[in-house]
Amino acid sequence: MDALLEQADTLVARYSPLIDINKSSLATCLLSIAFNPTAWNIVARNEYRNKTITRLFGGNARNGCYFLAFMIFAAGMVRDNLYHLALLDQPHSSILPGPYATYVPAALFIVGQTLVVSSTWALGITGTFLGDYFGILMNSRVEGFPFNVLRDPMYVGSTMCFAAGALWYERPAGLLITLYVYIVYLIALAFEGPFTDMIYSNRAKAQQKKKET
Numbered sequence: 421m422d423a424l425l426e427q428a429d430t431l432v433a434r435y436s437p438l439i440d441i442n443k444s445s446l447a448t449c450l451l452s453i454a455f456n457p458t459a460w461n462i463v464a465r466n467e468y469r470n471k472t473i474t475r476l477f478g479g480n481a482r483n484g485c486y487f488l489a490f491m492i493f494a495a496g497m498v499r500d501n502l503y504h505l506a507l508l509d510q511p512h513s514s515i516l517p518g519p520y521a522t523y524v525p526a527a528l529f530i531v532g533q534t535l536v537v538s539s540t541w542a543l544g545i546t547g548t549f550l551g552d553y554f555g556i557l558m559n560s561r562v563e564g565f566p567f568n569v570l571r572d573p574m575y576v577g578s579t580m581c582f583a584a585g586a587l588w589y590e591r592p593a594g595l596l597i598t599l600y601v602y603i604v605y606l607i608a609l610a611f612e613g614p615f616t617d618m619i620y621s622n623r624a625k626a627q628q629k630k631k632e633t
Contacts, residue, residue: 439593449506457608464553481554489549510593525587535577
C-alpha cells in the first residue's frame with residue numbers, strides 16, 4: 421500500500437505542472453463537452469417519440485430540424501470557445517520539437533475540418549443534424565467521401581481539431597481534454613447509432629408491409 425501511495429505521489433508531482441485542475445474554466449469546458457451530445461440525443465429522442473419541436477413549428481418537421489441544427493451549431497461554437505479559454509488557462513509546455521510544433525497541429529486541423537465539412541456536405545443539413553428523428557429520412561446510406569474512409573468522420577474530425585488546438589497552443593492539458601472528447605463521442609455513438617438504425621429498420625418494415633398489402 422505504501423508503495424502504491426508513493427507511486428501516486430510521484431505521478432501527481434510529475435504531471436501537476438502540466439495541468440491545473442483547480443481552474444474553473446477547465447471544469448466548464450468539460451461540462452460543455454459532455455452536455456452537447458447528451459442534450460441533443462435526449463432532445464432528438466423526445467422529438468422522435470413526441471414531435472415536440474415539430475409541433476412548435478406548426479407541424480413543419482423541416483423547419484423544426486433547421487431550428488435544432490442552429491441550436492446545435494451555436495452550442496458547438498460556445499463549446500469551442502470554452503475549450504479555447506480553458507487551454508489558455510492551463511500551463512504552457514513544449515510538446516513537439518522544432519517546426520513540428522506548427523506543422524503537425526496545422527495538418528491535424530486541416531484534415532479534421534475537411535472531415536467535418538465534407539461530412540456535412542455529403543449528408544446535408546437534415547442528414548447532419550438529426551433529421552431522421554424528425555422523420556426526414558435519407559433514401560440510402562451515404563457511401564462517398566468521407567464515409568468511404570471512416571464510419572464516423574464528423575466525430576473523428578472534431579476530435580482531431582481538439583488535438584490540433586492542444587498542440588498549437590502547447591497545452592498538455594488539451595491532450596487530456598481531447599481524450600475526454602473521444603470518450604464522450606464513443607458513449608454518444610453507443611446510444612445514437614442503434615437508435616438511428618432502429619428508425620431506418622422501422623421504415624423498412626413499414627415499406628415491406630405496405631408492399632404486402
